[in-house]
Amino acid sequence: MAHLRSLPADNTDRSVRRWVKETLIASGDTMFAEERECAAIADRLMADLDPRSRLILEAVERRYDEGELTTLQGNLNRVCKGEPVQRVVGWTEFRGLRVGCSGDVLIPRPETEEVVQWFLEGMDMMEAPRSRKRVLDIGTGSGCVALAIKAERPHWDVVAVDISEAALAQAQANGDRLNLKVEWKQMDALNLEVMRDLGPFDGVVSNPPYIPQSETLEPHVQDHEPGLALFVPESEPLLFYKAMFAMVPTCLSAAGVMVAECHSEFTKSVADCWKLEGAQVHLLSDLQGAERAVRLVRS
């Protein structure tokens, strides 16, 4: 059993990193079957002890003391038992930002980093792309999307909404720590009346809940992610996309851009639902080749 493995005898960065990787592999869990994945988890656990790069840690001959190794061992045990490493350390990287992710928020995903890219590219196609813009992130969770946009377009005004008070507390804490100013609001995105009051935006982006309730998820997702962030009613897989589309006439400027991450099985349905005279709608595929998002550009 992984949690019975003793601490490494040699406390150099290289040896400790190797020990973490070998412990994961030795656990025999299929989740840790790939060496590359184990190396990535080891890197995250080590980065939690010291965020400097591996090259620097080797150059400065970093050694870990007993307290650090005990912390590492405890974290490693949790990972071996199926907890996502991002949850164990309490943070992840999102477009170069360190974003805190408590159990109240979805762990930001790499494919959502691409959604931000597609949003920014759509916005950059607008007239005067360098001018001040007002944008909205719906279902902000940890705030990763809103914060990445603010970091990359500091002159834009970014508003972010979520129905969950606990998620917004995490988002706000992330914003404060990163010194990025976003307007956080607790709102129900399905309540069109209140959403309309937010006024017009040049861009709207969202990674809403999109998993039908009957879908079976991997245990590390099912057991460690908030249901509120994941699921939509079985009968209404397009619930949030319909609500977003209903906002377009009043909340999206005449040349505005709207992008939403989608379940790969529903991208075409979302694109159909977003058909609008004078607007272009595109399906976007992620780096794994799965259709992942829909972008609407008004003109």
Ligand SMILES: C[S@@+](CC[C@H](N)C(=O)[O-])C[C@H]1O[C@@H](n2cnc3c(N)ncnc32)[C@H](O)[C@@H]1O
């Ligand atoms: C899939 S998560 C996305 C979180 C974050 N934007 C990301 O990409 O990692 C969806 C988020 O929508 C929020 N949410 C669920 N229902 C909502 C509603 N009716 N109105 C506003 N936000 C909602 C959840 O609390 C959750 O934070």
